Amino acid sequence: MKNFLKNFMNEFKAFALKGNVIDMAVGVIIATAFASIVTALTEDFINPLIACIPGNGNIGGAIEIGDTGNYIRYGDFITAVINFVIMALILFMILKFMNKLIAIGKKKEEAAPTTKECPYCKTQINILATRCPNCTSQIDVK
DSSP states (O other): OHHHHHHHHHHHHHHHTSHHHHHHHHHHHHHHHHHHHHHHHIIIIIHHHHHTSTTTOOTTOOEEOTTSSOEEOHHHHHHHHHHHHHHHHHHHHHHHHHHHHHHHHSOOOOOOOOEEEOTTTOOEEETTOSBOTTTOOBOOOO
16 A cells, blocks of 8 residues: 555656646636736626616616516626627737647658669669669669
């Protein structure tokens, strides 16, 4: 049991200290902070602007269900949908930008040649050929 616990702790430490796990944790923390900024933007700027449009009234409204004292808070739902759309759009733009940066950094691999030149008649022949089909010369395979 002692060895099992020791091995388990060593494996957990190796897992927890991997770069990907730490990067993911930092990403989650930053995303949480960013979500609060988007929520504030939606509630403090976008919702009041939508409420100013004639006929829309207050976006933070609610509908009472009968005389139960329970409410359907459609304004909160609309706010959550707006937050989601903003977060998804910004995440899409960030990922698109990061993919372009990664693509710039990668060199395009050259395709392996499929033909070679016959040293005698100078025509293009298959790279695996040992004899030229045009001049029938024996070709050294390198």
